Amino acid sequence: MKKIKLEAGKTYLSRKGEEVKIVSKDSTSSYPYQGSNGRRYIENGKWDVHDREHPDDLIEEVEEAPETRHTFTIPDGVKEITVEQVRNRIVVEMVPEKEPKPGDVMISDWGAVYIFKSDKYNGGYHTCFAWLGESGNLLIGDWCIPGRPATPEEAKPLFDALKKAGKRWNAETMRVEDIPEIDRIREWVEANIKEGYYVREDVTEAIEDYLKHKEGE
Secondary structure (H helix, E strand, O other), rough: OOOOOOOOOOEEEEEEOOOEEEEEEEEOOOOOOOOOOOOHHHHHEEEEEOOOOOOOOOOOEOOOOOOOOOEEEEEEOOEEEEEEEEEOOEEEEEOOOOOOOOHHHHHHOOOOEEEEEEEOOOOOEEEEEEEEOOOOOEEEEEEOOOEEOOHHHHHHHHHHHHOOOOOEEEOOOOOEEEOHHHHHHHHHHHHHHHOOOOOHHHHHHHHHHHHHHHOOO
């Protein structure tokens, strides 16, 4: 065991397992270091220089854990939150206030985000309208491992994936539907054609007229 050199403000472990903080140092005393346990010590941690090994001797410095702070958004409908440190990970468990209803966006412990449909699937699994795996795989209609309510930030990748696939979630009709081609073209035009020589509204109208002609309208 390496030798220690006491310093005021630091915490040390005694032979009997007690944590002792050195609260002050008095240079005029032969035992200059005052411990939080009421004992006084010399610089090497000994309480009694005449006793080879006393239970109150300080034998090693206690390393202080770094201060950490974690802030996260609490989803609506959560009644209980458990925060636990497991080795070098912070695990947050959120318990819903009530059972999920169709259309709620959920996230499983495996990181999959899905739109809840039912909990009547065999084995206690959930069925869903749409499911996005952590790897980015998108499925429309399937079963999945139950999860908790997702935050808006956690739900965003699912809606982004639906949009990329040309689909969107309709909360009124409770179904995943195809995005009309005109909506996709209009969005592209508004995002990519700058104001200037061409007026965006005119370009959008021209494309819309073309699609109507194409579809026989």
